Amino acid sequence: MTLFVRTFATAALLASIASTPALADGYSxxxxxxxxxxxxxxxxxxxxxxxxxxxxxxxxxIPGARLGVSTGVSPEVDASYFVTPNLSIQLIAATSRHTITxxxxxxxxxxxxxxxxxxxxxxxxxxxxxxxxxxRPYAGVGVTVAIFYGTSxxxxxxGTGDKLGxxxxxxxxxxxxxDVPVQGNWSVNVDVKQMILPTAARLDHGAIHAMxxxxxxxxxxxxxxxF
Numbered sequence: 572m573t574l575f576v577r578t579f580a581t582a583a584l585l586a587s588i589a590s591t592p593a594l595a596d597g598y599s600x601x602x603x604x605x606x607x608x609x610x611x612x613x614x615x616x617x618x619x620x621x622x623x624x625x626x627x628x629x630x631x632x633i634p635g636a637r638l639g640v641s642t643g644v645s646p647e648v649d650a651s652y653f654v655t656p657n658l659s660i661q662l663i664a665a666t667s668r669h670t671i672t673x674x675x676x677x678x679x680x681x682x683x684x685x686x687x688x689x690x691x692x693x694x695x696x697x698x699x700x701x702x703x704x705x706x707r708p709y710a711g712v713g714v715t716v717a718i719f720y721g722t723s724x725x726x727x728x729x730g731t732g733d734k735l736g737x738x739x740x741x742x743x744x745x746x747x748x749x750d751v752p753v754q755g756n757w758s759v760n761v762d763v764k765q766m767i768l769p770t771a772a773r774l775d776h777g778a779i780h781a782m783x784x785x786x787x788x789x790x791x792x793x794x795x796x797x798f
Contacts, residue, residue, distance in 0.1 A: 603701030604656075606752070607797070611653040613750075615760050617793025619647045621667045621689075626784035627769075635676030638772060638781040643667030643689075647791055651697065661695045661711065661746075668721075671735070671772065673781065684774065685735040687722040691715050691766070691787075695746050707758075711746035715766045717785070724774075740770040740785065748791075756797045764789040 607613070621643040628637035647665035654660065668688050674681025695713030719737040748762035765788055772781040 600700050605699045606707050607653045607656050609655050612798040613651045615649050615793045615795040617647045617791040619789050619791035620644050622788045624786040626786050628783035630781040633676050637675050638783040639672040641670040643669045657699050659697045663693045666690045683725045685724040687719050689717050689719050691717045693744050706749050708749040713744045715744045716741050717768050736773045738771045740768040742767040758795040760793045760795045762791040
């Protein structure tokens with residue numbers, strides 16, 4: 572989660588610089604206007620970087636070998652419904668393509684095992700803090716289901732006559748970010764999510780298994796519209 576902390580710390584620093592005059596007048600985390608009302612809907616269209624951390628990765632029967640999943644970039648759309656001015660429920664949809672590699676141990680520098688697409692719908696409960704100047708910060712917690720599809724082995728593995736498979740992963744996710752209104756109902760958004768997603772891969776008719784903690788950090792920049 573180091574990258575998650577580092578990325579959000581940078582965003583928070585920028586936000587704090589922009590909001591210094593507001594903080595000088597006093598600020599409470601739990602009282603004050605958030606810029607939203609119960610029944611509001613907020614949507615975002617963003618570009619996100621999906622950065623797997625590949626934690627505790629290993630491959631059975633090959634000591635020292637580990638599985639790797641590359642970074643992916645994709646568009647993302649989300650929608651949030653405000654239950655109260657502070658509490659919203661958000662659902663996101665995105666899909667990204669990743670390359671799967673294996674290296675270390677007897678594999679040396681390794682090889683490309685194949686590629687896959689992942690669809691990670693995420694449902695998040697977000698708490699919106701009172702505005703800091705024009706900045707509308709929030710934090711949330713939710714659950715992600717990572718569904719892998721379009722998985723195919725590389726040319727190096729076609730001779731096995733087997734498909735490369737990845738198990739659907741389910742885990743918690745944590746979310747921080749902020750919106751800044753720019754004109755009318757439009758705003759810009761910075762969002763960072765940390766997902767905890769262990770998954771397993773299989774190859775050679777299941778004779779070889781691999782485990783990895785994908786735990787992707789998802790960094791997004793986008794525009795929002797408030798209905």
